[in-house]
Amino acid sequence: MYSPKVDEKLIPILFRLAKSQKKPMTVIVNSMIRESVAGYDAGKTTHCAVCGELGRKKEMEKVRVKVRSGKVITILICHSCYEK
Numbered sequence: 001m002y003s004p005k006v007d008e009k010l011i012p013i014l015f016r017l018a019k020s021q022k023k024p025m026t027v028i029v030n031s032m033i034r035e036s037v038a039g040y041d042a043g044k045t046t047h048c049a050v051c052g053e054l055g056r057k058k059e060m061e062k063v064r065v066k067v068r069s070g071k072v073i074t075i076l077i078c079h080s081c082y083e084k
Ligand SMILES: [Zn+2]
Pocket: 048, 049, 050, 051, 052, 053, 077, 078, 079, 080, 081, 082
């Protein structure tokens, strides 16, 4: 399968990031690409309002919450936060 090459100029930055996070460079790169691709996925993804985990909107739970002003808002949370 075709594997696009990472720009050589980015390698030193990625190398330092990987070293500081004690993770392989591929893990760092893949997580960045995953987040970015999700962002391009036509607003179909969002972060859980509780844990911040990225997920697909239609697979998340809608929860109505009353905020301090008395207004009721709807937030999206992931299944694991919903079950807690
Ligand atoms: Zn969550």
